[in-house]
Amino acid sequence: MASTSVHIESVTKQFGDFTAVNKVDISIAKGEFFTLLGSSGCGKTTLLRIVAGFMQQSSGRILFGDKPIDNVPAHKRNTGMVFQNYAIFPHLTVVDNIAYGLRARGLPSAQVDERVRKMLAMMRLEHLGHRRPRELSGGQQQRVVLARAIVIEPDVLLMDEPLSNLDTEMRIHLRSEIRTLQRQIGVTTIYVTHDQEEALMMSDRVAVMSAGHVEQIGSPADIFYRPRTRFVASFIGESNFMPAEAVADGVYAVPGGGRFNVPAARAAELGRKAEIAFRSHDITVGAPVAGGWTATVVDAQFYGATTRLVLDLGDGKTVQAASTGHAGSVPPPVGTRVGLALPPDAFWIFPEKR
């Protein structure tokens, strides 16, 4: 498939005074599955629509391979887009929906038929070819629009929260199906979602966006284990934040008596006051150790597979610890003094929150 790399160079989009996308630089390799992750209003959909050509950026440029596409109208960009609400053509059959882009390109009808037939087989939609969209389930409709976007052999496949209108079971099923399909045909893909699980599970690389700019670009493991900003640390996974104060060279103290060793260079950069963050599931709760990090259990929340303890560190600061339970395990009762421990590299330190 004639797929291409995509280069987004310093793209900015203004709506009046509001900056929806702020100097975004992203380079996506040929065949890569790249995800724009962020909450609503972060500019991810705007950026996707700029790539598709539905909007014109205020400044910056976009290249497919080494070819700038800023002056190419949307219908000549050869991007296949999958929309959040399917955007299936309700008056056309499944076959006509899939054939739509091929016919718009003026392909001879024998070729159109052949490619549609192959696509139906690939998406396991053969038996539905002559159905109308209203006779299809949500999952089937989404497969049809996916087929419709892929059959034109797009340079780039664009997906705007394609799974968010589906129920949980169908979503989980389709996301692995889309991932497998994408690997199989090797099309460069830009995927937009607010669902971090989806982003981590499907992507080669993820860009976490907030307020129009990119916070961090990296592999899912990078994003999860090595968040570079406070925002990413708080947005991905379930994190705790504590104020930290330097008590010695490269040693920061947190409420409850915890001590954290930080490389000297980083400590010099941060200064005396900083903020330390860690994941709820990385912390272990045990018997209190003299001179160690301690807390008091204020609540134990039982969720089935996990139990969450709300721990008071003193100074009015609480953190959460999540642990996987097993049959017969009993959480410590409310009011118990407990000792806390973290693996040495399972925390991050950020500048003091202002």
Place this chain on the structure above:
Amino acid sequence: MQAMQAWVAHRIGFWPIITLLVFLTLIALLLMPVVNIIGMSLSSKDPNSSVIANYVEFFSRRFYYQTLINSVQVSVAATFFAVLFGVPAAYFATRYEIFGRSFVRAAVVLTFVSPPFIGSYSWVVLFGRSGIVTQTLADIGINLPSIYGAPGIVLVFTLQFFPFVFLMVSSGLKSIDQSVEDAARNLGSSELRTFFTVLLPLLIPSISAGALLVFVAAFTDIGTPIIIGERFRVLPVLVFGEFVNEFGGRPILASTLAVLLLTVTTSALLLQRWYAARHAYGTSAIRPLLVMEQTPLKRILASVYVLLLVGLALLPVINIVISSFLKANGPLLIAEFTMENYERVWRTIGTPLSNTLYYTTVATAMCAVVGTAVGYIIVRRPGRLGGWLDGVVMFSYAVPGIVLAVGLVVTYNEPPLILTGTSAILILAFFIRRLPFSVRSSVSMLQQLSRDTEDASINLGAGPGRTFLRITVPLLSMAILSGVLLTWSNTIRELSATLILQSGNTVTLSIEIFNEVVNGNFGIASALGTVLILLTFLPLVILFAFLGKKEEALV
């Protein structure tokens, strides 16, 4: 060469060209006529007179200014009564389990679409000097007050136009959530108190919109005042008078009068917009108001009220259909069944009928095509030009048919383009007159259609033109069809603008009926009127029966 083509395609796309064409059309058919009558009203044959000389003359001669006072009086009175009777009728018909609900719905629609001038002469037939009811009652010694003059006009306008209020309020009631009423009742408010303190305030946008429609329709109607007004002279009739004897006789006077009409209707529109905006709460019902269970007495009283009102409003239509089968001796009808009227009509109906069908069909088709395109530009391609277009189309709401007609005559009665007296001028007038309604309906249907569907088509490589024709139009086909049926129904019975624009060759059914009425040939007028009512009603039957539309679609 290819680069050149690409540049041209990029600069001059499909939609910019369409937008430009629409703009030129609106300028030629709406803005230029309006600007011309304003210019004409400020001009004078005497170069030394002041620019407002014509207005000074109007307001200093009682013969002129009295018509404006008269017009305002009857229109305000009719609006008041239409609201007074229409609001409770809509409330009862929507909320109570009244008897004959489907009859009420059908009767309201039939009243609404039957031409007002037919209604007025029908009232004359029944209650005029030699009317059937008047004579019958006189024989037993009861003398009815005269129906001629202002009271008759107000009566006809009220009964003819209260459906505007009825339909607006019915649809307004459907946008109020049941929980709002439940909350008021739960807090101890009686039904009456709830109606006045909760429902009525929420209905103000609907009521004022209905009232505006009544006012403008009454203020610009020519037929009714001529037929039933006798010596009570109103402004539109004065305008018409300028065109009776000599075509475009005194364009300066006609223009001045038209500008006055336009000023009043535009002010009324702006006033209503302002008032409704202040009282718009943006309610939308998740669970609309339900039909309430009533005591039998309340149910009967409400039914009697509603049935009496719609029955009275429907009386002229029934009367016409019956009289069309009665022997007529001039204005006198004899109780004897005959097909004579239809036989006579059959021989003469050819030209007016074919004219009517031709003009209506062409204007309707133009409305469908241009209306859909304009709606698309306004909703999907908002920009400076789209905003302008929206403004111009909204303005054309405020331009009454009669003003538009005067404007077209003034604009196109001299070279380079002479259209007066042609079929084209009638078709164009009908087209521009109904265009805002077509635009409004296509705007509302496009707003319900997700933009993603069209974006998907663009994304798959179909250009803007192909996308519009292959995706947008098919998806809107049902909505466009109902728009077409509505436009047809509303255009086919047009009288006011037609009276000014028609010439001998371009006579239409409504003109023919009007002439027969004025000449006192009630038998023939009734037969023609029945044909016209049928032609008006049939598309609506299709609309309601097969396209699942509700009566509210009419307003």
